[in-house]
Amino acid sequence: xxxxxxxxxxxxxxxxxxxxxxxxxxxxxxxxxxxxxxxxxxxxxxxxxxxxxxxxxxxxxxxxxxxxxxxxxxxxxxxxxxxxxxxxxxxxxxxxxxxxxxxxxxxxxxxxxxxxxxxxxxxxxxxxxxxxxxxxxxxxxxxxxxxxxxxxxxxxxxxxxxxxxxxxxxxxxxxxxxxxxxxxxxxxxxxxxxxxxxxxxxxxxxxxxxxxxxxxxxxxxxxxxxxxxxxxxxxxxxxxxxxxxxxx
Numbered sequence: 001x002x003x004x005x006x007x008x009x010x011x012x013x014x015x016x017x018x019x020x021x022x023x024x025x026x027x028x029x030x031x032x033x034x035x036x037x038x039x040x041x042x043x044x045x046x047x048x049x050x051x052x053x054x055x056x057x058x059x060x061x062x063x064x065x066x067x068x069x070x071x072x073x074x075x076x077x078x079x080x081x082x083x084x085x086x087x088x089x090x091x092x093x094x095x096x097x098x099x100x101x102x103x104x105x106x107x108x109x110x111x112x113x114x115x116x117x118x119x120x121x122x123x124x125x126x127x128x129x130x131x132x133x134x135x136x137x138x139x140x141x142x143x144x145x146x147x148x149x150x151x152x153x154x155x156x157x158x159x160x161x162x163x164x165x166x167x168x169x170x171x172x173x174x175x176x177x178x179x180x181x182x183x184x185x186x187x188x189x190x191x192x193x194x195x196x197x198x199x200x201x202x203x204x205x206x207x208x209x210x211x212x213x214x215x216x217x218x219x220x221x222x223x224x225x226x227x228x229x230x231x232x233x234x235x236x237x238x239x240x241x242x243x244x245x246x247x248x
Contacts, residue, residue, distance in 0.1 A: 001242045003209050009241075010234035013109045020116045021108065022230050027122060028098040029229060031090060032222050088142065095138045100125040102233060103174050109237045130177060137173060140185050141166060164200040165193040171240040195243055202248060206239055 001009075014021055104121050107113035125131050144162065148155035169192040176182040176191070196203065210232055216224045242248045 001238075001247050003206050006206065006238040006242060007209075007231075007235050009109075009238045010231060013105075013234050013238075014230055017116065018230070020118065021105070022226070023118055024101045024104050024116065024121060025098070025229050025233065028094055028101060029222075029225055031094045031097065032225060034090070091142065092135065092138055096125050096131060096134050097122070099134045099138075099170050099173075100130075102170055102237070103130075105234055105237050106171065106174055106240075109234060109241060133173065133177065133182065136185050137169060137188060140189075141169070161200075164203060165196050167203055168192040168195050168240055168243070171237070199243060199248060203239065206235075210235075 100122065103124065104113060104116070120127060125134055145159055148159045148162075151158075166189050169188050172191045172195065173182070173188050176188060182188075210228075213224070213228045213232065217228060239248075
């Protein structure tokens with residue numbers, strides 16, 4: 001299937017009761033916007049502190065010697081750590097709710113879910129007992145990516161390689177849970193890696209077709225996701241379905 005055909009399949013899956021399908025993503029949407037606003041606020045604090053310091057130094061090289069960098073670092077480092085902590089916590093919570101929505105979208109795409117019950121479907125990760133499995137998968141991937149982020153060149157390359165290879169992990173998790181085949185995080189990751197063998201570049205190109213929407217989301221501080229997230233989420237489901245059916 002081409003990118004256009006995958007997107008058409010996603011639109012077809014969303015066309016009926018679109019508003020209810022949108023609401024399945026309401027908590028991830030709200031958390032995503034809130035996370036963007038919080039991190040931007042703290043980032044602005046750091047930028048403001050640096051600006052004040054550089055303004056003092058500009059045009060007066062001797063001013064650097066008179067600046068006490070101890071208090072400056074005492075301000076910047078805690079803010080930086082707060083940003084990391086908030087991003088980690090929000091990211092995990094966001095992923096849990098987003099995964100629950102993704103499970104619903106997979107069932108909708110497959111024609112297995114005709115009626116949507118928001119009060120139960122949104123919180124299905126907790127009601128179905130999937131929370132710790134979703135959390136474990138998210139935590140392992142996040143920790144590995146976080147470590148690789150601090151290894152220049154090689155680590156960054158591995159981040160891209162593993163990110164593409166593990167891109168189908170959440171979908172694999174759903175199918176393994178559904179068929180009682182769950183054997184741990186590494187089994188899920190290895191299965192995703194196997195599925196993506198020979199298809200990483202195709203998946204990368206498919207994601208590039210949404211780059212305009214990703215830019216719009218960034219410019220709007222996440223608000224544009226209200227309309228783009230259902231479409232991109234269902235499109236990624238369409239990619240997974242086409243892949244496991246050997247139709248890519």
